[in-house]
Amino acid sequence: xGTRFGSLVARPSSEASIAEVAERLLRRAGVAGxxxxxxxxLIASSQLVDVVDPAPFLEGFLARLSAEAKDVFTSxxxxxxxxxxxxxxxxxxxxSTKVRQTLFVKAHELGHQVxxxxxxxxxxxxxxxxxxxxxxxxxxxxxxxxxxxxxxxxKRFLHRARQYVPTFDAVFSLADEHGASRHSTxxxxxxxxxxxxxxxxxxxxxxxxxxxxxxxxxxxxLVGSPRFKARFGTLELPSELSPNHPWVAARNLGSVCEGDVxxxxxxxxxxxxxxxxxxxxxxxxxxxxxxxxxLVGRIIKP
Amino acid sequence: xxxxxxxLRALRGVTLREVDAKTGISNAYLxxxxxxxxxxxxxxxLRKLADFYEVPYESLxxxxxxxxxxxxxxxxxxxxxxxAALMSAKLSDEEQAKVAEFIxxxxxxxxxxxxx
Numbered sequence: 001x002g003t004r005f006g007s008l009v010a011r012p013s014s015e016a017s018i019a020e021v022a023e024r025l026l027r028r029a030g031v032a033g034x035x036x037x038x039x040x041x042l043i044a045s046s047q048l049v050d051v052v053d054p055a056p057f058l059e060g061f062l063a064r065l066s067a068e069a070k071d072v073f074t075s076x077x078x079x080x081x082x083x084x085x086x087x088x089x090x091x092x093x094x095x096s097t098k099v100r101q102t103l104f105v106k107a108h109e110l111g112h113q114v115x116x117x118x119x120x121x122x123x124x125x126x127x128x129x130x131x132x133x134x135x136x137x138x139x140x141x142x143x144x145x146x147x148x149x150x151x152x153x154x155k156r157f158l159h160r161a162r163q164y165v166p167t168f169d170a171v172f173s174l175a176d177e178h179g180a181s182r183h184s185t186x187x188x189x190x191x192x193x194x195x196x197x198x199x200x201x202x203x204x205x206x207x208x209x210x211x212x213x214x215x216x217x218x219x220x221x222l223v224g225s226p227r228f229k230a231r232f233g234t235l236e237l238p239s240e241l242s243p244n245h246p247w248v249a250a251r252n253l254g255s256v257c258e259g260d261v262x263x264x265x266x267x268x269x270x271x272x273x274x275x276x277x278x279x280x281x282x283x284x285x286x287x288x289x290x291x292x293x294x295l296v297g298r299i300i301k302p
Numbered sequence: 303x304x305x306x307x308x309x310l311r312a313l314r315g316v317t318l319r320e321v322d323a324k325t326g327i328s329n330a331y332l333x334x335x336x337x338x339x340x341x342x343x344x345x346x347x348l349r350k351l352a353d354f355y356e357v358p359y360e361s362l363x364x365x366x367x368x369x370x371x372x373x374x375x376x377x378x379x380x381x382x383x384x385x386a387a388l389m390s391a392k393l394s395d396e397e398q399a400k401v402a403e404f405i406x407x408x409x410x411x412x413x414x415x416x417x418x
Contacts, residue, residue, distance in 0.1 A: 012344070013344045013346075013347075014344055014345075014346035017346050052408075054404075054408065057404075057407065057408055060407070061403075061404055061407045064407075065400075069400060072396050072397055072400050073397070073400040073401070073403075073404065075397060076393050076394075076397035076398070076400055076401050077401075079392070079393060079397075080393075080401065083401075083405065085405060085408070085409070087409065088408075088409055090408075092408065115346075116346075116349055117345045117346040117348070117349035117359070118345075120359070120360055120363065120369070121358065121359070121360050128371055129360075129364075129369050129370065129371055130369070130370065130371075131363075131368060131369055132367065132368050132369075132370065134368075135345060135363075135368045135369075138344075138345070139345075142346075
């Protein structure tokens with residue numbers, strides 16, 4: 001069973017407007033072109049918001065709850081990465097040892113606060129109005145894109161990404177340079193490539209098993225370079241992977257794996273190089289149309 | 303949505319090309335929106351149109367069906383608290399209700415938090 005590449009890949013149509021807001025903020029804060037991006041300087045420069053660690057308030061709040069309610073709240077709290085309170089202009093980000101994740105969450109919540117069309121007059125909330133679920137989801141996607149724009153410094157990342165041959169070594173190196181997580185760097189790296197490159201993530205299922213009773217991995221997010229999206233919209237990727245699929249070897253071996261694969265599309269088939277990497281939670285696969293001449297062992301493009 | 307946009311443009315007495323020039327939204331797309339051929343305009347475009355026509359942005363969100371009165375079963379107070387605080391997590395209804403309570407707690411002045 002396969003999933004067509006074009007059916008999952010999309011960016012919000014507000015992409016250009018988001019990039020404009022991000023660039024304006026980077027310049028105003030004096031951090032344009034400096035990596036890793038000082039997100040705290042962006043927040044300070046926005047003059048709109050405070051970043052608050054909500055942890056000190058937890059004890060007082062939990063004291064009001066019944067034991068059952070505490071369990072529900074604790075379960076929610078563990079999933080919550082951050083809150084942007086549009087009413088008070090505050091950003092709540094729990095303190096974490098995961099510095100790179102915290103950086104992204106702060107930038108994401110800042111996006112909610114500074115993208116002009118995400119500001120809805122509070123009188124409407126008080127009047128008992130609510131946003132449709134589609135718009136709430138769109139606002140979240142937009143905040144993710146804003147976060148990536150500021151962390152990867154907009155179009156400056158394009159020039160940097162195109163200096164590298166598409167491999168996970170390149171992704172890891174750029175992630176360190178930008179203080180970003182490896183998986184968020186992978187998405188941005190692939191989207192900025194000028195050659196035919198794509199990336200996919202597969203999540204392990206807790207409920208679906210293959211014929212041998214082993215849990216399968218499900219296709220989640222897909223991204224592609226502009227040329228890949230234009231050329232391979234009908235390319236079929238496996239919707240699920242059994243644990244003995246070659247791509248899953250990265251999980252079993254604990255290292256980046258690679259090989260070649262032939263994938264089908266409407267009217268033909270194409271051979272790709274693949275690289276896979278397991279980050280302890282998900283499997284990431286990078287696909288690159290197999291070049292006629294391979295420069296083995298190089299990271300930087302000649 | 304199409305009727306609202308047609309009426310707003312008529313009131314301003316401007317052409318599609320003029321709206322295009324001021325908002326950056328192509329006149330072909332504007333024409334489709336006004337004829338009902340295109341639906342679901344993105345909120346960022348509605349914001350530009352609201353600024354240009356000098357009308358509340360929320361009225362265009364409402365006309366597009368993106369902003370609607372909360373039903374009694376959804377619990378207007380809870381939804382209000384949650385949506386004015388966009389969260390980065392997928393939560394169950396029960397979890398959302400508890401987080402909404404926490405957001406309201408965070409908004410309280412310190413003295414009220416201590417009393418409660």
